[in-house]
Amino acid sequence: MTTPLPPAVERANLLINLERYEEARELLARRLAEDPEDIRAWVELARSHLGDEENGAKALEATGRALALDAENVGALLMHARALRAGGRFPETEGVLREAIRLAPDYWYSYALLANWLWRIRGISSGQANGGQIRREDFEAALREAGLIAQQAIRLGPEEVYAYEVARLIAHMGADRSVADQMDEAILRLDPQHQDALARRTKNAATAPGVKATEAATLYADALASAPGSAPMQRGLDEASYRLLRGVRWLALLCLALAAVGIDLFATDGGTQRELPLGLGQRLWDLVPMAAIWALGALLRYRRLRAGIRVNLHSLIRRWAWPRVVLGQAAWAMLCALLIILIPWTQRMVPLVFFWAGLAPAVATMWFDRPKAR
Template sequence: MSTNTGTGTGTGTELKERADALMGIGRYEQAGELLARYLVDAPGDAWAWSHLAHCRFRAGDHEGALKAADEGIAADPECWYPWERRAFLLPFLMRVDEALEAAREAVRVGPEEPSAHSVLARCLLFTGDHQGCYEAHRKVVELNPESATAHFNLAHPAELIGRLDVREQALRNALRLDPDHADARAQLAELLRDAQQMKLPELAGEYSAALGSDPDSRYIEHRLNLVVLGLLRRTRWFALVCLTIAALTSRAFPTGDDPRELPVPLDTRLWSLVLMSVTWVLGAWFFAYRKLPQGARNTVWSLLRRYWPSRLPVAQALWGTLCAVVLVLVPWTDRGYEQTIALVGAVPVVLAMWFGNSWRRVEKERREKQDGKQNEKK
């Protein structure tokens, strides 16, 4: 005769099946209640204790989850799953050393289980053993070579120990197995950008595609915003080109045998306006905007609406271009006015570009120093 629980109807098998079904749809609190009822009559089921630990963790009860994992270990010390649950849970309670011991035990009793090696890698990362973390993730890939997640997780420790070739290959393998893996796509694009193998418009396209696969990813959204901001900064170069055209046309800074008579003929000034228009059209459309996919184009306008720092480079570019237009539209007869307008248009743009480049260079050097210190510690 089937065994009934003491707190409700249904056989033990039915309770476990219903709990599994509830876990599958994310109703962990209800699944945990069913498992607790089942374990009243089957306290020796280590796997059920482990599932209960998982349910309690997902419900936010870390202490209760750890207690369930310990009960599973007591029920069957040679079952790897409760050891894996214990190793996973302890870092949330700031008990990393104990977690590492549990992870090693999980690997000992379950040497062919990818999850055991994965939790060991996680604990080794917490303790700062990057090489050990890398080796553990290599073992996960060896045991489960068709898992996109396993390859993706290998990329980070590979970067930490300086194996950028392994990191790139791991990300490519993750995308080969799962073409919609958003994080792998975004990180591979970033890696290629750092290696000067991808331009900003292409990088924006990759981030946009990755964000399409995972619309809730704040990291990918942030990286896409930074790339779009970099594209907007390039518009300041268009303004400098326009100012150069205007200064030459208006004869603001004549040299050598250049014509010096003022005012400049109207047809010459109108021709310079055509050249400035071509500069903006070719620059903004042909060299940048044309190559952006629709998602990245939408990000440009969205960023301009909601993020005021993105408007600064555009405002600076428009200011420089406006000064260039004033230089050629007005028939100036005083070269001093022309030179003043040219400098008023160029100096803010040049200073903003210089300051921004200097700040980004300092930040890059700071990150490189931090990476160097981390490598020394390893």
């Protein structure tokens, strides 16, 4: 049976959770003045020092007082390990965590914390022993050892998200994509709104081969509905939205190509070019496929987008310079196409200039701005 916390320590714990560390320290100082043997108060005091100051020295002093009262207090040992890490004594945490496991072999958190830190500690040791270079075999051995400890944490705490987070990180560091994805699925079963796992799963789906920009944007929009504060998913939605805008430029370039074909701008071997000027009926008829391209490829497609995606498109145009550049290029290419078609030219030289003027800006930046869509 867990011993209830003294009211002052319980209030301090809540204040620390609210990141009101100074108030918590004042409350704990009064509590320790009344009862300097309150181990939990010393532990919470160390936690407050680690919260806003990352002050390892003060935290170590507090955990030292707690362990002097009870060297086998698992909570004090775990906080002492955190204080050692903040104080620049990271390798020493392994021994402290193993002692916590010895004292409480059924407590999952000690295993999870040791697994999370062990491969890093081994990496530091390997680097120090090899002139700053971590040997690959040392790193792989450390990941295997940490992975086994993480699995023990999962067995002892099958409903604890942190245990799966640690196992997923170890699998990721070992380039085991399959296990990492399995851990993400386990995390999302326990916490369907877990932002990091949701962002990773959505990114994997959105960046899979063959996934179109509209599908990717829909995946990110659906995920953001569950975790609206996720910065990685917002970036993913922005990238997918930018891919949609780049598609508009392709529509304009297609119209420019149709305009060139309509006026028979380029001579072909063995072919006879149309006589200029084209009649009004022919010029208007050449506008029909352009109208169909924009109606089906842009307007209808835009109306079928989720409302959130449409809002993000407008926001993206305001926030980023490249979407405005792409839309400007599309508008310019379309203007050149209309000038080629609508004016009854008698010579092909000026329409040819308009064709290259509409094409050149887009082609000049098309490959350069491609990374912006990723």
